[in-house]
Amino acid sequence: MSEMQAVTGVVNLSAGDPALAGEIRELGGAELLECIQCAKCAAACPMVLAGFSFFNKKVIHAILLGLREELLDDSSIWACQSCNRCTEVCPREVNPFEVVQAMRRVAIREFALPTLSVEGLKSLYDTGHAVYLAGAGNTRAKVGLPEKPPSTVASKKALQELQTIIRNSALADLGIIPMGETGVSETCEV
Amino acid sequence: MKIGFFVGCNTAFNRPDLEQAVRYALPALGVELDNLDGQSCCPSWGTLPSVDVAGWCAVGARNLALAEEKGLDIVTVCGSCYGSLAEAKYKLDHDPELKTRVNELLRNIGREYKGTSQVRLAHYYLDHELGPDRIREALKYKLDGFTIALQPGCHSLWPSKVYFDKEEDTFHPRVLKEMCEALGATVGYYTRLLDCCGMGAMRSADMEKSFHLVEKKLVSMKEEVNPDLLVTGCSSCLLQFDTAQKFLQKDKKIKFEIPVLHYMQLLALCLGADPEQVAGLAETNVRSFIDRVRKE
Numbered sequence: 460m461s462e463m464q465a466v467t468g469v470v471n472l473s474a475g476d477p478a479l480a481g482e483i484r485e486l487g488g489a490e491l492l493e494c495i496q497c498a499k500c501a502a503a504c505p506m507v508l509a510g511f512s513f514f515n516k517k518v519i520h521a522i523l524l525g526l527r528e529e530l531l532d533d534s535s536i537w538a539c540q541s542c543n544r545c546t547e548v549c550p551r552e553v554n555p556f557e558v559v560q561a562m563r564r565v566a567i568r569e570f571a572l573p574t575l576s577v578e579g580l581k582s583l584y585d586t587g588h589a590v591y592l593a594g595a596g597n598t599r600a601k602v603g604l605p606e607k608p609p610s611t612v613a614s615k616k617a618l619q620e621l622q623t624i625i626r627n628s629a630l631a632d633l634g635i636i637p638m639g640e641t642g643v644s645e646t647c648e649v
Numbered sequence: 650m651k652i653g654f655f656v657g658c659n660t661a662f663n664r665p666d667l668e669q670a671v672r673y674a675l676p677a678l679g680v681e682l683d684n685l686d687g688q689s690c691c692p693s694w695g696t697l698p699s700v701d702v703a704g705w706c707a708v709g710a711r712n713l714a715l716a717e718e719k720g721l722d723i724v725t726v727c728g729s730c731y732g733s734l735a736e737a738k739y740k741l742d743h744d745p746e747l748k749t750r751v752n753e754l755l756r757n758i759g760r761e762y763k764g765t766s767q768v769r770l771a772h773y774y775l776d777h778e779l780g781p782d783r784i785r786e787a788l789k790y791k792l793d794g795f796t797i798a799l800q801p802g803c804h805s806l807w808p809s810k811v812y813f814d815k816e817e818d819t820f821h822p823r824v825l826k827e828m829c830e831a832l833g834a835t836v837g838y839y840t841r842l843l844d845c846c847g848m849g850a851m852r853s854a855d856m857e858k859s860f861h862l863v864e865k866k867l868v869s870m871k872e873e874v875n876p877d878l879l880v881t882g883c884s885s886c887l888l889q890f891d892t893a894q895k896f897l898q899k900d901k902k903i904k905f906e907i908p909v910l911h912y913m914q915l916l917a918l919c920l921g922a923d924p925e926q927v928a929g930l931a932e933t934n935v936r937s938f939i940d941r942v943r944k945e
């Protein structure tokens with residue numbers, strides 16, 4: 460075995476980013492340091508069953524080791540179902556789901572997010588719905604409903620309220636989506 | 650009795666027949682619906698909850714405030730809406746600093762979050778407020794002799810601490826089962842009952858892996874229950890099970906089809922609703938199931 464092969468997959472502990480854990484705790488993963496890597500969360504996680512490379516326990520471990528680039532290079536965190544089995548079973552009340560969400564929040568601040576998430580955010584801002592189908596009026600009429608549900612798509616004032624909230628939220632500072640005055644138009648199915 | 654009906658994106662735009670089922674079934678049982686005019690997305694997990702806690706909770710709090718202003722609880726049929734709204738509420742009610750920040754955001758639009766309305770999932774609301782007996786008495790059609798498999802849905806169960814309506818043991822849930830039994834059906838247990846369906850973020854991120862989960866579930870319920878119908882407690886699970894089966898058949902992963910309905914659709918049908926209006930958008934063959942029920 461050559462020297463290069465021997466070090467493949469070995470984590471250089473002194474190369475980790477010690478600031479990452481602090482960012483995660485600031486962005487919602489407050490109980491991160493309570494984790495003892497017992498893996499009850501992994502045993503309950505649908506992402507493990509489906510075969511994703513990073514899942515709750517491993518994400519937490521990588522954060523504690525400061526492996527920022529490895530986490531940003533892998534899109535697994537965006538497949539988390541937010542099902543909260545992990546939160547339910549965690550004996551240390553780490554709330555692993557919230558740590559995964561916090562890792563998404565770190566990734567978004569480095570613009571490492573999937574296109575579908577950008578589209579979902581844009582659709583939320585433009586229509587008030589993350590999932591919006593422009594042609595749904597016909598389907599709704601077919602089952603005897605008004606073409607628009609009683610939501611932001613049927614009320615300009617309600618949409619403006621929502622847009623005001625979003626324009627004053629952290630999303631506005633990140634510049635991921637344009638935030639002008641908009642009308643409801645395009646389809647978004649995420 | 651009156652509640653605020655929170656429709657949610659997928660129900661309003663993908664499966665409005667489910668929306669129509671709620672608008673039929675709840676009034677038929679004496680529950681009046683308020684539209685919560687101006688409601689928005691909950692917001693769903695991949696949007697503001699993935700950006701920051703305050704933005705997530707502010708949009709959730711605006712939806713909650715619409716119900717609070719009318720003195721109503723919120724009722725939804727979507728697990729994601731249920732989870733996102735209930736988790737936002739839990740955070741707001743347990744973190745005074747966050748509540749202050751969120752109310753600053755709401756002040757710009759002339760609203761305030763107080764914490765007076767509860768977030769309820771439709772069949773849990775019915776179980777808690779009416780109970781199975783009142784439902785049994787109102788039925789026009791009964792499901793005696795029919796076998797059902799269940800898909801409770803992750804968000805109806807976890808994290809249990811944020812929900813107003815509780816299961817005694819979330820890993821042995823009973824509410825959806827008892828609500829189906831109230832319709833006269835036999836409910837079968839299968840090993841993968843509590844598995845995730847794979848809809849949502851996972852399906853967006855990797856469809857193959859998502860379908861792997863739904864296939865495992867379908868095979869397990871087919872082998873162990875062989876149901877006439879699969880009943881979900883969540884609109885996202887409904888979409889996944891109703892749309893994935895034709896792909897799995899095409900790939901020769903399954904050689905059968907199980908018709909799928911949300912519990913509120915099945916309830917509306919048993920209360921006498923027009924099948925085209927409350928189940929007309931199903932891709933699986935629910936029509937033959939409905940015809941059999943109505944012939945009995």
